[in-house]
Amino acid sequence: MAYVNKPRPWAKEYQQQKDRGEHEARMRRQKDRRAYDTKETGTMTKTAPSRKNLDLAHSEKYAKGSVKLQEPSKNRAEGGAMSKPKTKAKTKKRKG
Numbered sequence: 800m801a802y803v804n805k806p807r808p809w810a811k812e813y814q815q816q817k818d819r820g821e822h823e824a825r826m827r828r829q830k831d832r833r834a835y836d837t838k839e840t841g842t843m844t845k846t847a848p849s850r851k852n853l854d855l856a857h858s859e860k861y862a863k864g865s866v867k868l869q870e871p872s873k874n875r876a877e878g879g880a881m882s883k884p885k886t887k888a889k890t891k892k893r894k895g
Contacts, residue, residue: 832855
């Protein structure tokens with residue numbers, strides 16, 4: 800278990816997140832979620848009924864205003880693919 804004998808350094812983790820440039824992307828996604836909820840419910844504090852058990856897409860093409868609802872597992876898989884571009888797989892050479 801992490802941080803059993805000492806408190807977790809929240810401030811340091813937050814600063815590292817900002818230094819890596821993750822903070823802006825997270826804030827953009829949060830702003831998109833709040834805008835979507837406000838459009839449907841009239842308040843940003845309530846989750847929109849159409850968004851229940853769904854996530855807004857973490858895709859660059861949807862980052863410019865349009866949104867897409869996805870299953871959480873698919874959304875997280877695509878978000879990981881977006882942050883780590885696909886590389887050409889290395890094939891093993893056969894001996895013989």
